Amino acid sequence: xxxxxxxxxxxxxxxxxxxxxxxxxxxxxxxxxxxxxxxxxxxxxxxxxxxxxxxxxxxxxxxxxxxxxxxxxxxxxxxxxxxxxxxxxxxxxxxxxxxxxxxxxxxxxxxxxxxxxxxxxxxxxxxxxxxxxxxxxxxxxxxxxxxxxxxxxxxxxxxxxxxxxxxxxxxxxxxxxxxxxxxxxxxxxxxxxxxxxxxxxxxxxxxxxxxxxxxxxxxxxxxxxxxxxxxxxxxxxxxxxxxxxxxxxxxxxxxxxxxxxxxxxxxxxxxxxxxxxxxxxxxxxxxxxxxxxxxxxxxxxxxxxxxxxxxxxxxxxxxxxxxxxxxxxxxxxxxxxxxxxxxxxxxxxxxxxxx
Amino acid sequence: xxxxxxxxxxxxxxxxxxxxxxxxxxxxxxxxxxxxxxxxxxxxxxxxxxxxxxxxxxxxxxxxxxxxxxxxxxxxxxxxxxxxxxxxxxxxxxxxxxxxxxxxxxxxxxxxxxxxxxxxxxxxxxxxxxxxxxxxxxxxxxxxxxxxxxxxxxxxxxxxxxxxxxxxxxxxxxxxxxxxxxxxxxxxxxxxxxxxxxxxxxxxxxxxxxxxxxxxxxxxxxxxxxxxxxxxxxxxxxxxxxxxxxxxxxxxxxxxxxxxxxxxxxxxxxxxxxxxxxxxxxxxxxxxxxxxxxxxxxxxxxxxxxxxxxxxxxxxxxxxxxxxxxxxxxxxxxxxxxxxxxxxxxxxxxxxxxx
Numbered sequence: 016x017x018x019x020x021x022x023x024x025x026x027x028x029x030x031x032x033x034x035x036x037x038x039x040x041x042x043x044x045x046x047x048x049x050x051x052x053x054x055x056x057x058x059x060x061x062x063x064x065x066x067x068x069x070x071x072x073x074x075x076x077x078x079x080x081x082x083x084x085x086x087x088x089x090x091x092x093x094x095x096x097x098x099x100x101x102x103x104x105x106x107x108x109x110x111x112x113x114x115x116x117x118x119x120x121x122x123x124x125x126x127x128x129x130x131x132x133x134x135x136x137x138x139x140x141x142x143x144x145x146x147x148x149x150x151x152x153x154x155x156x157x158x159x160x161x162x163x164x165x166x167x168x169x170x171x172x173x174x175x176x177x178x179x180x181x182x183x184x185x186x187x188x189x190x191x192x193x194x195x196x197x198x199x200x201x202x203x204x205x206x207x208x209x210x211x212x213x214x215x216x217x218x219x220x221x222x223x224x225x226x227x228x229x230x231x232x233x234x235x236x237x238x239x240x241x242x243x244x245x246x247x248x249x250x251x252x253x254x255x256x257x258x259x260x261x262x263x264x265x266x267x268x269x270x271x272x273x274x275x276x277x278x279x280x281x282x283x284x285x286x287x288x289x290x291x292x293x294x295x296x297x298x299x300x301x302x303x304x305x306x307x308x309x310x311x312x313x314x315x316x317x318x319x320x321x322x323x324x325x326x327x328x329x330x331x332x333x334x335x336x337x338x339x340x341x342x343x344x345x346x347x348x349x350x351x352x353x354x355x356x357x358x359x360x361x362x363x364x365x366x367x368x369x370x
Numbered sequence: 371x372x373x374x375x376x377x378x379x380x381x382x383x384x385x386x387x388x389x390x391x392x393x394x395x396x397x398x399x400x401x402x403x404x405x406x407x408x409x410x411x412x413x414x415x416x417x418x419x420x421x422x423x424x425x426x427x428x429x430x431x432x433x434x435x436x437x438x439x440x441x442x443x444x445x446x447x448x449x450x451x452x453x454x455x456x457x458x459x460x461x462x463x464x465x466x467x468x469x470x471x472x473x474x475x476x477x478x479x480x481x482x483x484x485x486x487x488x489x490x491x492x493x494x495x496x497x498x499x500x501x502x503x504x505x506x507x508x509x510x511x512x513x514x515x516x517x518x519x520x521x522x523x524x525x526x527x528x529x530x531x532x533x534x535x536x537x538x539x540x541x542x543x544x545x546x547x548x549x550x551x552x553x554x555x556x557x558x559x560x561x562x563x564x565x566x567x568x569x570x571x572x573x574x575x576x577x578x579x580x581x582x583x584x585x586x587x588x589x590x591x592x593x594x595x596x597x598x599x600x601x602x603x604x605x606x607x608x609x610x611x612x613x614x615x616x617x618x619x620x621x622x623x624x625x626x627x628x629x630x631x632x633x634x635x636x637x638x639x640x641x642x643x644x645x646x647x648x649x650x651x652x653x654x655x656x657x658x659x660x661x662x663x664x665x666x667x668x669x670x671x672x673x674x675x676x677x678x679x680x681x682x683x684x685x686x687x688x689x690x691x692x693x694x695x696x697x698x699x700x701x702x703x704x705x706x707x708x709x710x711x712x713x714x715x716x717x718x719x720x721x722x723x724x725x
Contacts, residue, residue: 051641075641077672099640101674124674152675152682159678195635195668195679197624201596221635221670221679224652230588230620237589238596241556253636253651253669265585269552280550280576281608285454286406286430296608297579313550314608315576317432319456319479320507323514324550324576327507 022243025214028144028189031095031116033070035189035246036214041272043263044216044249045256046073046099051081051088058091060256065094067260068275071247073097073119076110085113097146101153104130111137117189119146122176123153131176135185144187147176150220151194165194166202173207188213189247193220197235204239214246215239221251228252229262236266261304277303277364280313280324288316289336290353298357303364310367312360313342322347330363332356343367377598380569383499383544386450386471388425390544390601391569396627398618399571399604400611401428401454406436406443413446415611420449422615423630426602428452428474431465440468452501456508459485466492472544474501477531478508486531490540499542502531505575506549520549521557528562543568544602548575552590559594569601570594576606583607584617588624595625616659632658632719635668635679643671644691645708653712658719665722667715668697677702685718687711698722 017024020038027037035042045064049056051074061072076082076098089096097117098110104126107118111134118138125131138145149172151165158172169192180188190213192203200219208215219235222228232250239245248266250259267273281296282288296314303312313328315321318335322342325331331342337353343363351359372379375393382392390397400419404411406429416427431437431453444451452472453465459481462473466489473493480486493500504527506520513527524547535543545568547558555574563570574590577583587605594600603621605614622628636651637643651669658667668683670676673690677697680686686697694711695702698718706714 046638046640048639048643049641057641077642081641101642121674150675150678152670152678154678196626198596198626221637221668221675223634223636224648224655227620227634227655229585230617231624233585233588234592234596234621234624238593241553241589241593251638253638253648255648256638259638262585265582266589269586269589271551271553279578279582281578282576283401283606283608283611283614284403285401286404286412286436287432287456288403293579293608293610300579300582313576315507319476320505320576323505323507323509 016243023208024212025246026212028187028214030071030097030144033095041240041245041267042070042247043068043260044071044073044247045069045259046075046249048256051075052084054084054087057084057088061088061092061094063257064260065092067257068264069094069260071095071097073099075099076106077101078106079109082106082109082113085110085115089114100125104133107134108137111141111143115143117144117146119148121148121150121153122172123149123155123158128179131179132183135180135183138187139185142187144189145180146189146191146216147173147180148191148216149173149193151196151199152221164202165196165199166206169194169199169203170206170210174210177211177213189216191216191218193218195219195221197231200235201238204244205242208244215244216247216249217245218249218251223253225252225254225258228254232262233266237270240266240270240272274309275307277306277308278311279303280311280328282316282320284316287319288334290316290334290339292316292334295356299360302361306364308364308367309369310364312364314360329367330360332360371598378563379567380601381567383542383569385426385452385499388450396595396600396622397425397602398423398615399426399428399602400424400614401430401604403611406430407439409439409442412439412443416443416447416449418612419615420447422612423619424449424615426450426452428454430454431461432456433461434464437461437464437468440465440470444469455480459488462489463492466496466498470498472499472501474503476503476505476508477527478504478510478513483534486534487538490535490538493542494540499544500535501544501546501571502528502535503546503571504528504548506551506554507576519557520551520554521561524549524554524558525561525565529565532566532568544571546571546573548573550574550576552586555590556593559599560597563599570599571602571604572600573604573606578608580607580609580613583609587617588621591621592625595621595627629664630662632661632663633666634658635666635683637671637675639671642674643689645671645689645694647671647689650711654715657716661719663719663722664724665719667719669715684722685715687715
């Protein structure tokens with residue numbers, strides 16, 4: 016563990032222009048859900064993901080037309096692109112030739128050692144990394160049959176495959192061991208982190224829709240990152256992929272690992288609250304999502320924690336009956352009416368100079 | 371740490387008919403945001419919270435009319451009710467006389483030792499517990515001025531107050547040390563858990579609206595519960611309180627600590643997916659939230675993890691082009707059309723017998 020950062024030191028791996036591991040920032044990934052052969056739709060989705068903050072994008076390559084489209088997609092985007100491959104090693108080779116910045120293969124279904132050798136040879140020639148991406152839903156029959164926990168099966172499957180790669184002299188490797196069970200996933204990554212220094216790609220697979228998947232991902236990814244484990248994250252949601260970026264950013268920000276947007280501290284309201292705080296907090300949060308200024312804004316409903324939180328924040332509002340006191344850098348600066356809350360807070364964020 | 375449960379052993383505390391600590395299930399709390407003096411509105415909200423799964427409810431008592439209403443509220447509900455008190459020890463005494471099942475006081479603002487003694491005396495006479503609820507936004511001036519981290523200030527403030535209580539022979543105590551900063555909160559609870567065996571009430575205070583507050587709470591509460599720390603939880607959201615129960619249940623379920631509803635495993639979809647999976651997963655999740663049968667349902671978009679996850683679940687769907695294979699207890703039982711997915715899955719959940 017690096018005592019300054021609290022993070023497990025890992026090998027540095029280059030994915031196009033993005034570096035993971037080696038103490039570099041934890042990168043945010045997502046994956047397209049368009050048809051890859053539909054170049055226009057895929058490029059449009061990747062651009063939307065990039066705009067939202069996606070730093071590495073993965074694209075499924077299930078067939079030849081998808082592999083053929085890969086080159087055209089790559090030519091039109093400027094974030095690293097990863098080809099997601101299952102069943103057919105030849106498609107991995109085709110994607111590498113088409114310019115993939117990384118290949119993800121699944122040891123549970125990619126075939127035998129000769130198939131893996133084919134992919135490793137092509138990746139080595141192109142000098143790109145391979146992610147060994149193990150999933151609980153696609154463990155090989157042999158691994159599945161072992162008398163072990165899901166976590167052990169996941170970690171062992173990854174470790175056995177690392178062995179095959181290293182025998183070929185290939186160590187440009189990223190690893191993942193995902194399960195739809197949060198705690199099995201956490202245990203699998205802990206086992207893996209204790210045994211290898213390759214960077215780890217974290218995620219809870221098949222975690223569900225936006226609402227439940229966000230909670231499962233926050234807990235699983237959050238637990239691991241808080242222990243210093245993990246170098247890149249992908250929140251998997253049954254939802255438009257752009258939501259995955261928002262949740263990933265929120266997880267990193269809540270842990271204090273990276274900051275992206277203003278932070279809003281707002282109280283749950285109770286019988287003490289004399290203003291209609293919920294819509295104001297919601298409106299403020301929505302608005303500030305579009306801001307990149309790293310300010311902390313507190314919106315508090317009463318005098319209990321209000322002045323304290325408002326004073327601790329960069330900008331604060333401690334509301335009373337139909338009015339509120341505005342704080343700036345810890346000092347009460349003025350009293351305003353409830354109808355002015357939103358406009359005043361936005362104005363103060365706009366004018367605030369981060370030191 | 372209890373090696374069987376992985377939980378820190380804590381003192382058993384009775385809050386009305388609900389027991390926390392001592393290995394009892396982690397209880398879910400929420401708090402009303404109606405005017406407490408409005409008995410009808412408050413009772414209506416408490417009943418809605420109870421229906422959603424709230425096991426202990428807290429009500430703010432900011433003034434005499436609220437204390438007067440407390441007795442009428444208690445007479446109309448059947449979950450334990452906690453009086454939340456700030457600034458005025460007399461209101462705590464009034465709430466205890468009105469039948470409060472527990473009192474929460476805030477050492478940062480309740481007054482001096484004589485004020486605390488007054489509350490302790492009344493609580494001891496009524497044989498009810500007191501929560502010493504410290505918040506970063508309302509630390510006393512003296513504590514705030516110390517050269518220490520927020521986590522240390524929170525934990526020390528709680529520990530110093532325990533001392534005052536124990537000197538009076540009172541040990542019917544629950545503790546909380548909440549900050550709006552997730553990691554400071556986690557650190558404060560770790561410090562506290564290492565030094566006392568009183569049960570801990572967990573929460574991230576002022577965590578924001580439903581969307582961001584759910585993530586912060588999932589990470590903070592999740593981290594602590596995964597370490598075996600915590601006996602009751604309250605998710606604080608700037609939202610209708612009933613959402614707090616839903617998020618609390620999801621956190622406990624994701625950690626495998628308690629189960630409440632069917633679990634839906636659903637894939638994020640990608641270029642491989644040949645059906646419109648997102649709305650089906652959303653519709654299914656919404657529908658199953660009303661179910662209490664503890665089944666695991668997998669809704670998967672393709673053949674990669676589809677058959678594996680579908681077979682691991684109680685009921686599964688592995689979709690292909692416009693159709694899907696239904697699994698029951700690991701076995702493929704039939705192939706159905708995409709239009710039949712939702713109805714068939716619901717029917718199977720209804721008919722499934724949990725063993």
